[in-house]
Structures are given as structure tokens and as C-alpha cells.
Amino acid sequence: MIATIEKAAHGYTARFERHLQQSPEEVWGWLTDNDKLALWFGELRAGELREGGYMSFHMGEDIFERLAITDFKTLSVLEFSWWQDSIRFELSEEANGCQLVLIEKIHAITDHTPKDLAGWHVCLDVIVALAEGRDFGPRQEEWKKWYEEYIKAVEKAK
Template sequence: MNDLAPRDAYGVLTEPATLTIQRRLPGPVERVWAYLTESDLRRQWLAEGEMELKLGASFELVWHNDALTTPPGTRPEGFGTEHRMRSTITALDPPRLLSITWGSSGGVTFELEPRGSDVLLTVTHHRLPDRNMMLMVGAGWHMHLDVLVARATGRETEPFWDGWVRLKQEYDRRLPA
């Protein structure tokens, strides 16, 4: 992946069942770390849930994707207004690395690397069980990270669900069958 990691950079398969996606965000690294670990900030772009920053700590993530953008766009059939998932911290090196379990679809690692006054955020989703999950996860991380960039920079982004649907179709074209 390139060092610039533009706002619309697509995730790529770095291994057969591993998707990696990057974004460059305004720093410092502690600010971006807070967006990953503090419930009030994380709920603005991903999911809320108090997280004890301790290796092995269990926590719950709670998504309210309809609240991420105004308007939220048209929620696809089969998605509710709320989603909950239990996770556990599997690796921790504040403020540079956080790895967590991700329900039934493997684990996720967040890596932060200072780049001048910016921070390169690398999200790696491991052990994706099948192509359909890759498409859902690719579109999901892409759209959630677009919302994070918008929050961190004071910009707007497209309605969450409309973007997710568009991106799922794009990942279907980009990822190998």
C-alpha cells in the first residue's frame, strides 16, 4: 500500500483470507489512538463500547450505523438498527498497536505509524472465512474508515448505507472470486 493512503484507498488481500486497508489521518498518534479505544470517539465512526486497555480484556462493541451520517442512507435488507459483538484484546502496545477478536470472522489489528504531522492507520482483518464475508468486511471497513477520516478532518462523507452498498459492489469487482 502506498504511503499516502488516500481517503478512497481500497483494501487489498495481503494473504488469501486477510484484508488490509490504510488511511492517513491528522495526528498526533495519541489522537488517532483515542478514536480507536475511547467509546465516545469510536462510536462516531465505528461502534461504541467501553474497553479496558488490558491484554485479555473482554468488551462489547455496539454498532448504530444509522447514526454515523446524516442522512444514513437506505439500510440494506437483513441489517438491523443495532448490532452487538463480543471481543477480546489479543495484543496491545499503546499507542501503536491494538489487536482484537472479531466475532466469528477472525481478528482485527490496528497499527498506527506517525508520518510527520499525520498518522498512517493500517487495519488488518485476519482469517476471513469466505468471499462473502470479505466483501462485507471490505465495504464495512472502507466506509467506516471514510467516516473516521471525515470526523478527524471536519469533512462530510456520503450516507453510510449508500456508501456501503456501493463499496460492496466495488469490492465484488476487485477481489478475486
């Protein structure tokens, strides 16, 4: 399902929701364990997992950008800077698994915004597939499809 994009006091928010059949503890590992992170977002790594700690983004070569963790509650909240924006993962238990919410706080809409949103959309779908033991398959075609949808969604939200 596509993210909801809304105007906020300072910019915009995009909210993605996924329901998983796994426990919050199992899904938390997909967000914080570097071996699992590498399977759905090759450039992102966990550094110091605590409020005030950091995530790390591999920019290429030997260049890593530190992304400050601004909120952290084990098994339920991981929020970190995403350059001028921020990314927040929230996990909550449900009767038959858990809900995974990703909220991107967007400082300003740019031409790159639909690309990022399509990327997060596909990343979440990959997490769901991997958590269920399924192979997601080629991601580029899926990303292209969602990119077109997010171009429309961002224009509608403006």
C-alpha cells in the same frame, strides 16, 4: 483506496491504509474512546483496554458480545477477535501526522466478507473525515459503492 486482499497461510488478510494529519495520540482516541467510537461504529465499544481485555459489540436489545483483545500497545496497536477472524489497528507516526492501518485476518471467505470489508472501508473514511472536522454524510450509498468493489476484489483474491 481499496484494501489489498491476499491469500495467507491460514485464510486471507485484508489491509487498509489511511494517512491522517493528526498525531497518533489524537487518532488513538478514535479507536479507544467510547464517545468517539460511537460516532463511526455505533455498536463497538472499548471494554478493558489491555492485552487479555475486551472490546464489546452491541448485538441489539441488551446483548453484548465480548471480543477478546489479543494485542495491545498504547498509542500503536489494538487487535481483537472478530468472531472467527481478527481486526488489528496499527498507528505509526509520520512527518505530517500518522498512518492508520487496519488488518483483518479472515479465516474463510464467505458471502458476508465483501460486506464486512466495505463496512470497514467506510468506517475508516468516516474516522478520517471526523478527525479533520468534516461531516461524512450518508454512509449507506458510500457502503453500496464499496460493496460492489469488494465483491470483485474478493473474487480476484480467491
